[in-house]
Amino acid sequence: MIKLITKSLFFGIVFCLLLMSPNKIIAAETVEEIIVKANNVAYYEGKDGRSNVKMTITDAQGRNRVREFTILRFDIEDGKEQKYYVYFNKPADVQDMVYMVWKYLDRDDDRWLYLPALDLVRRIAANDNRSSFVGSNFVYEDISGRGLALDNHELISSEGDVFKIKNTPKDSADVEFSYFEVYIQKSNFVPVKAEYYDKQGKLYKIVEAIEVKDINGHPTVTKSKATDLAVGSNTVIDFLNVEYDLGIEDEIFTERYLRRPPRKWLN
Amino acid sequence: MAKLKTLLENAHLLRYSLFYLCGVQQVRLRVHLRMPCICTFFNSVLVLSFLIVCITQTPVYAGFKIGENGPRINGFFENDLGLKLGNDSTKRDEFNLFEQRLQIKTKLYPEWNKALVDWMAAIDAKADFTVDEYFNGRTNAQWRLLNLSLSPVGWLDLKAGRQVFTWGTGDYLFINDLFPKDYVSFYIGRDDEYLKKPSDGIKASLYSEISNVDIIIIPEFEPNTLFNGQRVSFFDAFQGGISGVNSQRTLNEPSQNPENAEYAMRVYRSFESYEAAAYFFRGFWKSPRGYLDEMNRVLFYPRLDAYGMSLRGPGLGGIANAEFGYYNSRQDDNGDNRLIQNSTLKFMVGYAKDLGNDLSVGVQYLFEQTLDYDNYSSALMGADYVWDEYRHLNTMRITKLYKNQTVRAGLFIFFSPSDLDGYIRPTMDYDLNDALKLTFGANLPWGEDTHTEFGQSEHNKNIYSRVKYSF
Numbered sequence: 001m002i003k004l005i006t007k008s009l010f011f012g013i014v015f016c017l018l019l020m021s022p023n024k025i026i027a028a029e030t031v032e033e034i035i036v037k038a039n040n041v042a043y044y045e046g047k048d049g050r051s052n053v054k055m056t057i058t059d060a061q062g063r064n065r066v067r068e069f070t071i072l073r074f075d076i077e078d079g080k081e082q083k084y085y086v087y088f089n090k091p092a093d094v095q096d097m098v099y100m101v102w103k104y105l106d107r108d109d110d111r112w113l114y115l116p117a118l119d120l121v122r123r124i125a126a127n128d129n130r131s132s133f134v135g136s137n138f139v140y141e142d143i144s145g146r147g148l149a150l151d152n153h154e155l156i157s158s159e160g161d162v163f164k165i166k167n168t169p170k171d172s173a174d175v176e177f178s179y180f181e182v183y184i185q186k187s188n189f190v191p192v193k194a195e196y197y198d199k200q201g202k203l204y205k206i207v208e209a210i211e212v213k214d215i216n217g218h219p220t221v222t223k224s225k226a227t228d229l230a231v232g233s234n235t236v237i238d239f240l241n242v243e244y245d246l247g248i249e250d251e252i253f254t255e256r257y258l259r260r261p262p263r264k265w266l267n
Numbered sequence: 268m269a270k271l272k273t274l275l276e277n278a279h280l281l282r283y284s285l286f287y288l289c290g291v292q293q294v295r296l297r298v299h300l301r302m303p304c305i306c307t308f309f310n311s312v313l314v315l316s317f318l319i320v321c322i323t324q325t326p327v328y329a330g331f332k333i334g335e336n337g338p339r340i341n342g343f344f345e346n347d348l349g350l351k352l353g354n355d356s357t358k359r360d361e362f363n364l365f366e367q368r369l370q371i372k373t374k375l376y377p378e379w380n381k382a383l384v385d386w387m388a389a390i391d392a393k394a395d396f397t398v399d400e401y402f403n404g405r406t407n408a409q410w411r412l413l414n415l416s417l418s419p420v421g422w423l424d425l426k427a428g429r430q431v432f433t434w435g436t437g438d439y440l441f442i443n444d445l446f447p448k449d450y451v452s453f454y455i456g457r458d459d460e461y462l463k464k465p466s467d468g469i470k471a472s473l474y475s476e477i478s479n480v481d482i483i484i485i486p487e488f489e490p491n492t493l494f495n496g497q498r499v500s501f502f503d504a505f506q507g508g509i510s511g512v513n514s515q516r517t518l519n520e521p522s523q524n525p526e527n528a529e530y531a532m533r534v535y536r537s538f539e540s541y542e543a544a545a546y547f548f549r550g551f552w553k554s555p556r557g558y559l560d561e562m563n564r565v566l567f568y569p570r571l572d573a574y575g576m577s578l579r580g581p582g583l584g585g586i587a588n589a590e591f592g593y594y595n596s597r598q599d600d601n602g603d604n605r606l607i608q609n610s611t612l613k614f615m616v617g618y619a620k621d622l623g624n625d626l627s628v629g630v631q632y633l634f635e636q637t638l639d640y641d642n643y644s645s646a647l648m649g650a651d652y653v654w655d656e657y658r659h660l661n662t663m664r665i666t667k668l669y670k671n672q673t674v675r676a677g678l679f680i681f682f683s684p685s686d687l688d689g690y691i692r693p694t695m696d697y698d699l700n701d702a703l704k705l706t707f708g709a710n711l712p713w714g715e716d717t718h719t720e721f722g723q724s725e726h727n728k729n730i731y732s733r734v735k736y737s738f
Contacts, residue, residue, distance in 0.1 A: 057671065059671060063700070065673075065698075065700065065701050066701060090701070091701035091702065091737065092330060092341050092342075092343070092701075092702065092737035092738055093343070093702075093704065093735075093737040095330075095341055102540075107540075107581075108581055110540045110581070117458075117459075117460040118431075118433070118459060118460060118463060119430075119431045119432075119433050119463070120433060123542075123579055123580075123586045123588075124586070124621070125581070125584070125585045125586050125619060125620050125621045125627075126581070127584055127585070127620070127621055127623075128621035128623055128627075130623065131621065131623065131624075131625055132625065132671065132672060134672070135668075135671045135672030135673060136671075233671065255479075256424070256472065256474060256479070260389075260416065260418075260424060263376070263387070263389075
């Protein structure tokens with residue numbers, strides 16, 4: 001009897017292994033490995049990158065506002081420090097404005113805002129990561145990433161072709177959500193959806209990838225949407241002309257180029 | 268359906284526009300039609316046509332291009348209206364700001380010579396055209412910017428021509444930024460952009476691993492724009508008190524010759540997240556701090572050297588800054604000339620923090636000490652006004668954004684416990700859409716004495732509104 005059970009168990013395992021797709025084997029990875037990979041796919045593809053961004057903010061009454069800017073990114077080390085340069089084109093009253101971030105993992109980011117009308121480089125405090133980015137439904141953290149060490153991560157499902165991971169903040173006083181769940185595609189580790197739950201446990205915000213493309217071997221979200229369910233507003237971002245590994249110089253991300261935008265990377 | 272939506276949007280706009288127009292009409296009644304009719308008519312036509320353009324056309328957010336590969340033209344059109352709350356002896360009592368302004372700007376990249384391309388040549392041009400109802404519809408055109416930038420080698424940027432120079436760490440407080448400011452614009456409610464006046468000069472920026480250096484040469488002196496009694500009343504020692512159009516001072520500017528060129532330098536670098544800078548300035552006081560001829564009421568701008576330092580970086584969960592400056596009043600080294608401002612010490616600390624929920628606050632403290640004060644006091648004559656040795660000034664800024672950051676409420680307060688004066692500046696901005704913005708604000712200076720910085724303009728309290736269409 002025992003022999004029979006052992007035998008069937010053995011065949012059962014072999015049968016299962018045979019049926020398993022490569023994706024299923026990946027499922028054996030730990031939750032830490034998954035989120036590190038997903039974080040790298042979302043924020044660290046290539047050594048550097050650039051994209052023209054069109055952001056359409058639609059309020060609850062259906063009125064649209066449009067922001068157009070160019071993002072340049074430079075990675076010091078994958079998964080670690082990186083720099084962002086955001087140059088605004090539209091609307092007209094913020095044209096030539098530049099927002100720059102030096103992102104760290106072990107301390108607050110350094111951030112600067114260049115206001116062209118005043119020719120003023122302003123330092124901005126970096127403790128408002130959950131504030132709206134230029135009035136949209138995206139927050140600063142959605143643009144430059146949320147530190148993985150800030151949350152406890154739990155793999156709650158790996159059914160189908162996505163991992164579903166629950167992220168609970170270690171310090172809930174800093175954030176407006178109680179937890180958020182991220183859906184990560186098994187095939188390429190692209191996070192395709194994040195659902196945020198408020199302190200009462202009610203779903204109130206969704207950030208999702210609408211379109212994912214392969215650009216020079218890099219899986220890339222080219223259209224994404226953030227929806228505020230409570231207010232009824234949403235923001236759609238189109239990432240246009242995404243390019244990687246252009247050789248963007250480290251020195252671009254300095255005060256010098258806030259005042260003198262690097263034309264060759266912005267067109 | 269789409270048409271209906273556009274129509275509804277326009278109706279929304281129209282509502283606010285009419286509201287604004289009504290505001291304009293009310294002012295008309297208040298001024299009892301004192302303005303020349305032609306000017307009123309001109310203004311109405313401008314405002315109306317402007318509103319019609321705004322309402323009937325889809326906003327042109329990104330300006331327009333001249334030709335296929337031509338330069339992009341951007342700018343704005345605005346109408347400013349500021350009502351005066353107090354009466355004094357300035358030119359008008361009813362309002363001190365009523366003007367239409369058109370700003371046009373462009374950036375050109377001249378490429379007709381290989382050197383220009385290699386040197387990344389760029390021309391920045393920005394011009395303002397104004398119709399100023401305060402002076403009976405006086406028109407004015409001014410280049411705000413007209414300069415050429417070049418980078419002949421990798422470590423050097425040059426910018427020559429008309430440009431706005433500014434540096435330092437203060438918020439509305441300037442220690443080492445000794446470039447010209449327009450305080451009249453500031454007090455009557457023009458946009459912050461107009462606080463900083465352009466200068467004609469050359470700026471060389473040198474970059475290296477060790478530190479960066481900015482060197483500025485201004486061949487022709489440009490003073491601060493200060494109250495002269497025409498639009499804003501002020502303390503005039505010659506009149507023995509607050510003075511308006513009755514002020515009869517003459518301000519003698521340094522003549523244009525190589526000896527009177529101004530020089531400024533900043534050496535700066537970062538240490539981790541902290542930015543440190545050292546400053547040097549050789550030129551003139553930007554305000555007339557010396558009496559040239561008391562009998563004939565002539566003031567002048569004495570020579571000034573300034574040395575300073577600043578530090579800015581993260582601290583206490585926000586951004587902290589500190590700045591120091593030593594002003595050497597070169598024509599009164601010992602401070603014993605009662606007709607010329609003494610050397611002065613200035614020190615400032617500041618702190619700003621985002622409190623989340625689109626709320627941010629900032630506080631600053633400024634300390635000023637007149638040096639060689641004993642020499643100054645003993646040189647004073649009987650009828651002279653006596654200035655204090657120390658001045659303490661605190662400021663606070665609160666900014667809160669509402670409605671997806673389309674509404675911005677701001678409050679800036681100056682308060683000096685030593686001068687017993689202050690200045691409150693509330694503002695409210697509302698973005699009607701990406702192109703059209705409404706601003707309401709007030710300028711409320713007050714003081715116990717008539718001769719202190721804010722106390723002197725106590726009668727110039729005003730509320731203002733601005734409608735601005737950017738393209």
